Structure formats: structure tokens, C-alpha cells
Amino acid sequence: MISLLAALPPGAIFFYFLATVVVLSAVGVAIAPNILYSAFALLGTLAGVAGLYLYMGADFLGIAQLLIYVGGILVLILFAVLLTNRIGEMNITNLSAGLIVGAPAAVAVIALLIKMALGTAWPVTEVVVAPTTQRLGDAFLREYLMPFEIASLVLLMALVGAMVIARRAAKEGNKKRVVATEIGK
């Protein structure tokens, strides 16, 4: 075991460690019985993917992934989990249905993609590791200026839209509930 570890180049050890973290926590997201455990397992996946970005020399992207996904989206998801689950019935709303059908389908998709990844002769070039921040800034402000500006517009609309949806629900929650029960009858 130790001789195998010594034979591995340090980069490979790092990769296999990160890959194990990513896959195991993704399995946790998929099959954890408690939705809160799924949310915390997602932390491992997102942080592991950030580590893999750093492994490939994408320094800016790795840090951005850590900041936005782990610091932003994951916290948002945790808020949603805690706001929408009454603690007592947390297990009940998360029972996975159709695992018997879903698991073979997922395995088939994975096998197909792996077969394609291994069977194709990709035109691989020499990897050059260099700081990417300057090149990314150049790309964003020259080639991809239009998508960049549209992305900021999309973010603004999403921000306002999310606020409007959440507030309207709070204001008209009672009224809608009455209407819904009347329709139900």
C-alpha cells in the first residue's frame, strides 16, 4: 500500500483524493435519507470541484467557484432547506421514490459516457500552466463583452424577480390559501 503511494506522482495522489471526495459526496447528495445531510454533502462536491479547477491551473475559476457556490448558493440552499422543512418531518419529505428505476438508468448513462470518453482519440496538446486572471479579463472585455453585459442584466433581473416572487407570496399567502381550498372543494 505504502509502496503504491510512493510510486504515484504527487499530482496523481492529489487528483485521486479530490476525485474520491467529489464522488463520495455526490453519492451522499443522491441517496442521503435526510435533506440536510444532502445539503452538507453538496459542500464536499462543490469544494472538491473547486480543487479540481485549481489542479488544472484555473486559479481564478477555482476561487470564484469557492466564493459563489460554497459561499453563496450553498448557503441559499441551506436557508431554503431550513425554511421549508418542519424539523419533525424532515425525513418524510425526502424519501427517494423510484430508486429501482432511477439507479439502473443513471448507471447506464454513466457507462455510456465513460465508454465514449475512453474510446475517443482526443487531440490532446501540451498543458501550459500560467496565471489565468489577465487572460480571462481580456476574454471578458473583448471577445465576450456582449455576453458579459447580458449576464449582468440577467443577474439584476433574477435578483429583482426573486424578491418580487418571495414578497408576493408573503403578502397574498393567506388570500391564496383560501382560494386554493375553495377550488379544491
Add this chain to the structure above:
Amino acid sequence: MSGFLQIGLTHFLVLSAILFGLGLLTVATRRNAVAILMGVELILNAAALNFVAFSTYVQGLVTGQVFALFIIVLAAAEAAIALAIVLSIFRHFHSIDANDTSTLRD
């Protein structure tokens, strides 16, 4: 054996395929709306990982990283909207089980 030890494009493609499959499994089997959203995040991460791997190992440029950053931005917008909708659904139905919110089908 040396191909197994030398980390290359194929390693990342296989890893991202596994990540994508697990995300698909989450979306397909979970009934909790927030858990379905987590599965979507897994799928988006698998796609972004593929973009970065291809741009690093095949092209040698940062184009794939630009796409990955756009994916992160859109995922943030999507998460904000989806969670607002989830909160709205929860206030309306007192549940976020995807099987309960079938008023339109009935």
C-alpha cells in the same frame, strides 16, 4: 499503468460522467424540490468541469473557463429564482413535495 498514473483529459471526463449520472439520479428520484435543485447543481458542475478540462487539455486557452464562469453566474441566478419559487410553493401548499404540487394536472 503509466496511462493510469498520468492524470489527463480522460480522467476528468470519467469523473464528470460519474458526477453527471449522480446528478441525474438525484433529479429523477428525489421528491423534495430543494433536493431536485441540488441535483441540477451537480449536473451544472459536471458540465463546467468538462468545459474546463477540454479547454485545458485540448485547446490550451481560457475559453472553457469563460464558459464555466457564465455557468456559475447562471446557476446563481437560477438558484435565487428557484428558491423564491420553492418558498412561494411552500406557503401555498404547506409542502415542497413535487408529488403534492400537481394542481394543474388535476
